[in-house]
Amino acid sequence: MPGAAKTDSPLYSTYARAPLGFVRGEGVWLESTDGRRYLDCMGGIAVNALGHAHPKLVEALKQQADMLWHVSNIFQIPGQEELGKRLTDASFADRVFFTNSGAEALECAIKTARRYHFVHDAPERHRIITFEGAFHGRTLATIAAGGQEKYLEGFGPRVEGFDQVPFADHEAVKAAIGPETAAILIEPIQGEGGIKPVPNECLRGLRELCDEHGLLLILDEIQCGMGRTGKLFAHQWAGIAPDIMAIAKAIGGGFPLGACLATEEAASGMTAGTHGSTFGGNPLAMAVGNAVMDIIDDEDFLKTVADRGLLLKQELAAVADAHPDLVAGIRGEGLMIGVQCHKSNTDLVAAARDEGLLTVPAGENVVRFLPPLIISEDEIGDAVDRLDRALANLSGNVAAA
Numbered sequence: 264m265p266g267a268a269k270t271d272s273p274l275y276s277t278y279a280r281a282p283l284g285f286v287r288g289e290g291v292w293l294e295s296t297d298g299r300r301y302l303d304c305m306g307g308i309a310v311n312a313l314g315h316a317h318p319k320l321v322e323a324l325k326q327q328a329d330m331l332w333h334v335s336n337i338f339q340i341p342g343q344e345e346l347g348k349r350l351t352d353a354s355f356a357d358r359v360f361f362t363n364s365g366a367e368a369l370e371c372a373i374k375t376a377r378r379y380h381f382v383h384d385a386p387e388r389h390r391i392i393t394f395e396g397a398f399h400g401r402t403l404a405t406i407a408a409g410g411q412e413k414y415l416e417g418f419g420p421r422v423e424g425f426d427q428v429p430f431a432d433h434e435a436v437k438a439a440i441g442p443e444t445a446a447i448l449i450e451p452i453q454g455e456g457g458i459k460p461v462p463n464e465c466l467r468g469l470r471e472l473c474d475e476h477g478l479l480l481i482l483d484e485i486q487c488g489m490g491r492t493g494k495l496f497a498h499q500w501a502g503i504a505p506d507i508m509a510i511a512k513a514i515g516g517g518f519p520l521g522a523c524l525a526t527e528e529a530a531s532g533m534t535a536g537t538h539g540s541t542f543g544g545n546p547l548a549m550a551v552g553n554a555v556m557d558i559i560d561d562e563d564f565l566k567t568v569a570d571r572g573l574l575l576k577q578e579l580a581a582v583a584d585a586h587p588d589l590v591a592g593i594r595g596e597g598l599m600i601g602v603q604c605h606k607s608n609t610d611l612v613a614a615a616r617d618e619g620l621l622t623v624p625a626g627e628n629v630v631r632f633l634p635p636l637i638i639s640e641d642e643i644g645d646a647v648d649r650l651d652r653a654l655a656n657l658s659g660n661v662a663a664a
């Protein structure tokens with residue numbers, strides 16, 4: 264048996280953790296264990312949509328904590344009915360299944376699609392078309408869906424039934440559709456892949472292909488949904504509706520919560536006993552989820568997100584222009600913006616951290632900005648100044664090297 268010496272940490276070594284920890288947060292600011300303040304433009308990777316310690320969320324959680332933490336899903340849970348109604352009223356969906364995470368929401372989406380065809384006399388239809396650069400989570404099925412070798416290696420035979428095609432390649436999708444195809448699964452904006460928006464025409468084309476071939480369109484809006492782009496859901500910009508959608512991250516504002524949304528028709532196979540979760544839709548999560556919806560599902564709030572997104576993108580573009588040696592370009596929608604670097608994105612993330620700015624790397628050498636949706640104009644200016652200084656420091660280093 265391979266044996267390694269004991270390390271200082273009892274934890275799995277799965278995360279390459281930065282040498283930095285935090286004790287408290289307020290709004291877009293985090294305070295580290297050594298008392299430094301950081302401007303948080305990653306928001307726990309698109310999770311802290313309302314910033315840290317939002318008084319309404321704190322209040323909702325505290326109130327629920329005094330009443331009831333957990334009951335089994337074999338009983339009525341009023342908070343689920345309430346949040347479910349609000350999510351379906353605000354979307355294409357008729358039905359909701361609550362989970363604790365994004366990957367679980369996608370597992371539910373995948374099962375929902377396969378069961379739909381099963382109960383419609385086409386059990387052979389189980390394959391799902393996915394896209395290169397996708398990220399759908401870390402469970403066995405979702406790493407197979409994502410198709411990234413670095414996440415699949417060493418974990419045994421990959422879960423069968425996923426066919427991957429190049430990003431936004433309509434012809435390749437067409438060619439991949441066969442008699443066993445059940446669904447198409449796509450992120451309207453690839454997050455981990457490097458903030459790559461799928462063109463609206465492409466989403467509309469996928470909708471048409473699904474209708475033509477009797478397939479279900481599954482959207483992964485775990486990162487780009489819940490107001491991030493300035494609409495409640497990113498696909499709304501394309502004027503289309505999916506059959507099934509996974510959401511998570513921002514819906515809990517920091518409390519673990521995800522959901523799979525579906526039309527009545529798409530969810531028709533998910534009958535009693537076909538799926539379940541011990542913790543999914545727990546009263547604590549529902550209290551917070553409802554409080555998050557109170558704030559985000561609001562036209563004025565979403566309009567402000569869109570405006571702030573535009574401002575961030577413009578200001579980042581100006582900084583990019585000032586550092587053409589390091590930055591190749593800016594891309595993204597709303598408050599989901601990527602700074603594409605010529606060289607190492609992790610160097611820039613580290614340099615920004617030294618300037619008290621938290622960002623997060625993504626594919627294609629991109630540095631992601633996923634700030635809380637409540638970020639102010641001044642805070643955007645502050646963040647961009649910090650990035651500018653980080654880039655200047657890196658240029659200095661590059662020049663000196």
Ligand SMILES: *Cc1c(COP(=O)(O)O)cnc(C)c1O
Binds near residue numbers: 400
């Ligand atoms: C984060 C993410 C997931 C996985 O969510 P977990 O909560 O980590 O399981 C899936 N898809 C997308 C697009 C994500 O950003």
